[in-house]
Amino acid sequence: MGFNLDFALSTIPTIVGAIGATLLATVLSCLGASALGFSLEMIRRGGGAPGLAVRFLIDFIRSTPVLAWLYFLYFVMPFYGIRLGAMTVGVMGLSLYYSGYLAEVFKAGIDAIPKGQQEAARALSLSRRDTVVFVIAPQMLRNVAAPLGNYVVSILKATPYLAILAVPEMLGRAFDIASETYRYAEPLTVAGILFLALALIVAYGVKRIEQRLLASGRR
Amino acid sequence: MVATPFSKKWWHLVSMLEIWLGILQGLGITLEVTAYGLVFAIPFALVFGVAQFLTTGMTRFLVTAVIEFWRSSAVVVLLFVFYYVLPVMGVTLSALTVSALVLGLNTGGYASQAVRAGLQSLPAGQREAGMALGLSRPAILLLIELPQALVTMSPTFINNLIQLVKATSLVSLVTLTDMTFRAKEIAQTQYDPVAIYSALLLAFFVVCYPIALAGRWLEARVNPERGTPRGI
Numbered sequence: 001m002g003f004n005l006d007f008a009l010s011t012i013p014t015i016v017g018a019i020g021a022t023l024l025a026t027v028l029s030c031l032g033a034s035a036l037g038f039s040l041e042m043i044r045r046g047g048g049a050p051g052l053a054v055r056f057l058i059d060f061i062r063s064t065p066v067l068a069w070l071y072f073l074y075f076v077m078p079f080y081g082i083r084l085g086a087m088t089v090g091v092m093g094l095s096l097y098y099s100g101y102l103a104e105v106f107k108a109g110i111d112a113i114p115k116g117q118q119e120a121a122r123a124l125s126l127s128r129r130d131t132v133v134f135v136i137a138p139q140m141l142r143n144v145a146a147p148l149g150n151y152v153v154s155i156l157k158a159t160p161y162l163a164i165l166a167v168p169e170m171l172g173r174a175f176d177i178a179s180e181t182y183r184y185a186e187p188l189t190v191a192g193i194l195f196l197a198l199a200l201i202v203a204y205g206v207k208r209i210e211q212r213l214l215a216s217g218r219r
Numbered sequence: 220m221v222a223t224p225f226s227k228k229w230w231h232l233v234s235m236l237e238i239w240l241g242i243l244q245g246l247g248i249t250l251e252v253t254a255y256g257l258v259f260a261i262p263f264a265l266v267f268g269v270a271q272f273l274t275t276g277m278t279r280f281l282v283t284a285v286i287e288f289w290r291s292s293a294v295v296v297l298l299f300v301f302y303y304v305l306p307v308m309g310v311t312l313s314a315l316t317v318s319a320l321v322l323g324l325n326t327g328g329y330a331s332q333a334v335r336a337g338l339q340s341l342p343a344g345q346r347e348a349g350m351a352l353g354l355s356r357p358a359i360l361l362l363i364e365l366p367q368a369l370v371t372m373s374p375t376f377i378n379n380l381i382q383l384v385k386a387t388s389l390v391s392l393v394t395l396t397d398m399t400f401r402a403k404e405i406a407q408t409q410y411d412p413v414a415i416y417s418a419l420l421l422a423f424f425v426v427c428y429p430i431a432l433a434g435r436w437l438e439a440r441v442n443p444e445r446g447t448p449r450g451i
Contacts, residue, residue, distance in 0.1 A: 184303035
């Protein structure tokens with residue numbers, strides 16, 4: 001059959017047309033994973049029974065594949081009568097999966113802050129909430145900028161998993177073309193190149209932002 | 220027979236055990252893909268990690284380009300591309316080989332960065348001492364630099380291994396009967412998604428968690444000053 005370059009080129013506009021869904025899934029999953037990951041880390045730090053439970057949950061998430069989590073959410077939620085769109089389920093799955101990793105990132109970021117900071121906040125009788133918001137979080141942000149940026153790229157590279165739940169992102173669109181034309185090689189190659197280009201561009205952008213953030217933090 | 224709540228619960232436990240055992244039937248393929256994946260990952264990581272460390276200029280650019288291709292591509296897409304494109308190019312490989320190749324080289328790409336970083340983090344005095352002893356460059360690399368770098372980076376390699384085991388769940392999408400595929404097969408005959416997909420998660424946990432614990436133990440031994448292992 002051979003590789004038909006003209007056909008490959010003709011699939012580009014359709015696949016690029018789905019870049020919005022890919023980027024939306026990335027952004028939402030990054031926000032969800034950061035919020036959930038930070039919450040998990042805060043509960044873990046709190047200690048006690050909830051802290052232990054969350055410690056186990058984080059280990060459990062990190063020991064299981066994202067695909068299994070996506071299937072779990074996609075098939076188990078309807079069983080309990082919760083019907084959500086594929087995109088929502090996908091974003092929930094990626095958020096949950098990456099929250100386990102981001103919790104570790106936040107942990108390292110907080111651990112790297114000198115103990116004196118927390119003690120000083122205590123001496124000034126700041127509440128736990130104020131300490132976290134005004135003392136810990138701003139300093140943590142600088143510490144986690146680099147690993148967080150890497151995870152943005154990781155999450156972007158995990159969005160094609162959502163094609164398996166029939167989310168119309170770039171890989172899903174490539175499969176749509178493939179099943180309509182019975183030609184798999186061309187649309188998938190195009191999707192592969194586009195994802196690689198997108199990942200490299202985002203990685204470059206993330207590095208630039210990170211450098212600016214680090215530069216502004218230096219005194 | 221009247222089904223009492225007790226017998227129902229009992230029956231449910233039996234069917235959960237059946238599901239769990241059914242999923243474990245795919246463990247062989249999961250481990251097989253992991254093992255074959257390592258056959259690609261380990262040489263790639265060593266050769267390309269060392270090459271990126273040693274070379275300069277145009278050669279280094281080419282080495283980096285190959286690493287970045289495997290590392291920066293989304294592994295899901297990469298697997299499908301190779302699965303569907305290779306036959307068109309006239310290369311027919313089994314689904315197992317293609318999966319091991321793609322997942323292995325993807326993992327190898329990540330691990331190569333650990334190899335390079337490990338080599339770069341060694342003090343220059345190590346190499347200079349080797350030169351002062353009159354050792355050749357390859358001898359310095361093999362006898363002095365690599366052993367230290369590989370030991371320091373061993374917790375990262377463990378993390379890479381866990382990532383590889385988890386990524387093998389993808390082979391269910393290219394017709395291989397691994398644990399994930401078994402879960403989907405069972406789901407076609409039994410409507411019990413909660414039991415099936417919990418069992419799938421548990422099956423992976425049972426495989427990966429001991430590896431993670433081993434990694435933590437290693438981390439405490441080789442980098443006592445650093446606390447928890449780094450994630451990928």
